[in-house]
Amino acid sequence: MNLDNVKYLLCDLDGTLINFNLSEFVTRYLDLLHKYFSAYSWSENVPLWILEGTDLMLKNDGRKSNQDLFLEYFSAKSGLDRDVVWRKFISFYQNDFDQIRNITSQKPEAIDFIQKAVRKGYRIIIATQPIFPEIAIKKRLNWAGLANIPLELITDISTMHAAKPSPVYFQQIIMLLNAEPSDCMMIGNEAETDMAAVATGIPAFLLVEDGGIQIPPDIPYAGNYHYLASLLNLK
DSSP states (O other), X not given: OOOTTOOEEEEOOXXXXXXXXXHHHHHHHHHHHHHHTTTSTTGGGHHHHHHHHHHHHHTOOSSSOHHHHHHHHHHHHHOOOHHHHHHHHHHHHHHTGGGGGXXXXXXXXXXXXXXXXXXXXXXXXXXXXXXXXXXXXXXXXXXXXOTTSOEEEEOOTTTOSOOTXXXXXXXXXXXXXXXXXXXXXXXXXXXXTGGGGGGGXXXXXXXXXXXXXXXXXXXXXXXXXXXXXXXXXXX
């Protein structure tokens, strides 16, 4: 597969641009949200509602934005107006979310790669699961040491109408960029979700740093950041 046309690098975030333990993150995140809504009689249900609302977004078929799906669900469960729910979550990310920063750590090799890619003229898309508002994703980019990189697009909860591995997610990115699949390259550490880009014609690179990932046969590019940089002629 020819990479000469690639202009856009679609970069997954968690596990790709930042070191991240999913189970620990979910536990701390849900606990924080439970405490944040503690003034309400239904606060004990918040962790379950978050998980169920997230599942709805991950299964989105493209007819509504992920934000609409989540707010409709949480509003119906809590009895709060949708606008109130949205403001409360934005306030949470502004004021409380940084409390779980300490369970993440920066990846110097990722920072080096992104800086080189930007210098060479590649345009960066943060192609993370679109289940968070932009403010939460930018917080995590700050944790990753990538707060100041120029971004073409962030796939946040408000913008996107699907999630990985749905083809609709990748097709929407292509549409938003006014690009062709061959103009893009997906980079991520999850074979099931990130490498689904291949089905839409987007070349993909599976980030493998510890040798513990089984590489699907239809993925021609896999390896560490050093190998990825060599593929893209980054110096």
